[in-house]
Amino acid sequence: MNKITACPLDCFDACSVAYKDGVLKGTNGGHTQGFLCPHLNHYEQQSRITTPRYRGEEITLDAALTKLKEMIDANYKSELLHYRGSGNFALMQEVTDHFFAQMGAKLTDGSLCDGAGEAGIVEGRGSNKNMPMSEIAKSEVVIIWGRNPHTTSSHLLPLLKGKKLIVIDPVETQVAKMADLFIQIKPHTDMYLALLIVRFLHINNYCDDDYLQEYASESEEYYELTQTVRIKSMLENIGVSLGQVGTILEMIVDKKVAIVCGVGIQKYRDGADIMRSIDAIAVHLGLFGKEGSGVAYLGNSKEGIVSPFKTKSARVSKVDTEFDAFKTVFIQGANPLSQMPNSQRVKQSLSQTENVVYFGLYENETSAMADLVIPAKTFLQKSDIRTSYGHHAFLEMPQLQESDIGISEYDLSAYLCKAYDIEIKPEEEYLEHFKSFAEVLDDGTFCVKGRENIPYRDGFDRDDNEFLFLEETEIDRSANKIILTKNRHKKRKVSSELYLITPKSPKSLNSQFQREKSVYLSSELGYVTGDRIRITSSVGSVELEVLVSDALRQDTVLIYSGTAGVNNLTSSVHSYEGKNAVYQEEKVTIEKI
């Protein structure tokens, strides 16, 4: 008989999974339609860490736990850091936070992922309530804006059939090839396109005036702001024609429109402002609070769920963490040496930390330099529950396999809590606690109680119920940067500075699974597949082999997330809002080696 669980990975789709005789398949009902994706199809073939290690020597799990306790014993509380990533997205991952917070250790805050965009959404709307996949299914027109569904949310694709499709991306992705209109925008210029769209909505009287009066009364002021952008020179600058803007307007007016955004638009310091400028388009069209309309981004996967864990503690940012300020750093479900920005800084800082503990499934840069390596159990070998940032399902993940390898997050926490006399409840009680936030639907599946399919029906979650538009200073901050960059280009050679974009690869999930090894360039840059080049930013450099791709703009260098060395190029500054990592602000130069 099939047993049902869910994929544990950090992914919009959060698929329900049928498990039979060691084979993982999509469930027939719901959005998976019987299909998973390459990550889960090959999940059981991944080679895992099977044995704990201390400074290169294999040891037993008992010995590893004793070592861990010794390391913790040797600390003052303030010298202990718990750094947790998103390798597994299920709810019980947080149980280790419970132990470390009670111990007085520091935890992290900030985001390597969607924090800037989320901050922009919260500023404008007062909260981040997402448009779920099931509502996108009801739209007539979909704008895919800085998201790559073939790679990162493939279960969205069947829902796009029969709809008008606009894609805005610097890369001609597979979904761009299917689009009725594709705008191959210059990286980091989405805010200007968004401002221009609102301006033309006003000029053509296409705004939903009744809606604006009720929920966005400052729209006239915002219109004035959009007029500070010079149309012709800005369109030239961002690589969009007036005709294309006209086509967008024709396609979206008086339609059910879903604007489906990804993290691509917000990997910049002003990522929050960019997201808010896109939200403003939806506000002018009156898309919020209506069926099949709105903006989809990454929702908060824990919306509607109160954690049973006690995790109050002092926190340090996970973007520019000074690991060497701690004596012991416990890393769980993360590969900071590859995935945090500024890898050389991370390496320097971690190598000066006395005890680095890696608790994970796979070997990677971080496990290689850790003093103590503790293997985790896979999602099939422990009990858990997950929710999603792309839809509202509540998915149980019962234990389906026995294994002698590794230890679960709960068992490790229970061991440590016992050792330090910290209260921890039985695992089943935590799972039951989570289940109290689930409600059953007509088809027998579960969703998170209270999550709205059509949020913002009665306006926004701000005191005055209104949307808060971007202000002049915020737009200036971003506009200045474009002007500054242009001046820099004048001084140096224009072709020498290229945009770095670092999206997700179809082969890996960030640094898990099959990692990419190449840099992708447009053939117009004069390199051929197989050339080795050095890519350099003001932060550092990396050497990679070229793969020529016609999907790219001439001014763009693409290195996928998870490629070893990509984050040598990125700096560990924070976004202006949202305490997010900034992966695409650095310009790069390239040279043959």
Ligand SMILES: Nc1nc2c(c(=O)[nH]1)N[C@H]1C(S)=C(S)[C@@H](COP(=O)(O)OP(=O)(O)OC[C@H]3O[C@@H](n4cnc5c(=O)[nH]c(N)nc54)[C@H](O)[C@@H]3O)O[C@H]1N2
């Ligand atoms: N296969 C696979 N799936 C994944 C992941 C993975 O690593 N691999 N990672 C998971 C995680 S952690 C996340 S957060 C999600 C993210 O999912 P997505 O948001 O889809 O992620 P990205 O590929 O980073 O970015 C999406 C698109 O943004 C485009 N882009 C880059 N810069 C710009 C820009 O300035 N403007 C515009 N308009 N577009 C731009 C990129 O070319 C890319 O096509 O995916 C999840 N799913």
Ligand SMILES: Nc1nc2c(c(=O)[nH]1)N[C@H]1C(S)=C(S)[C@@H](COP(=O)(O)OP(=O)(O)OC[C@H]3O[C@@H](n4cnc5c(=O)[nH]c(N)nc54)[C@H](O)[C@@H]3O)O[C@H]1N2
């Ligand atoms: N240049 C660039 N850098 C990026 C990005 C980008 O687009 N470009 N994307 C950013 C984004 S959006 C994200 S979310 C981050 C992700 O960065 P990380 O959170 O570091 O995620 P992964 O690289 O997937 O590494 C996760 C590790 O978790 C471990 N793991 C998996 N399952 C389990 C489990 O059940 N238990 C335990 N204990 N461990 C487990 C695996 O060993 C794996 O190596 O990367 C960010 N870094």
Ligand code: SF4
């Ligand atoms: S699409 Fe996403 S949630 Fe579904 S199986 Fe693949 S990684 Fe997991």
Ligand SMILES: [Mo]
């Ligand atoms: Mo992410």
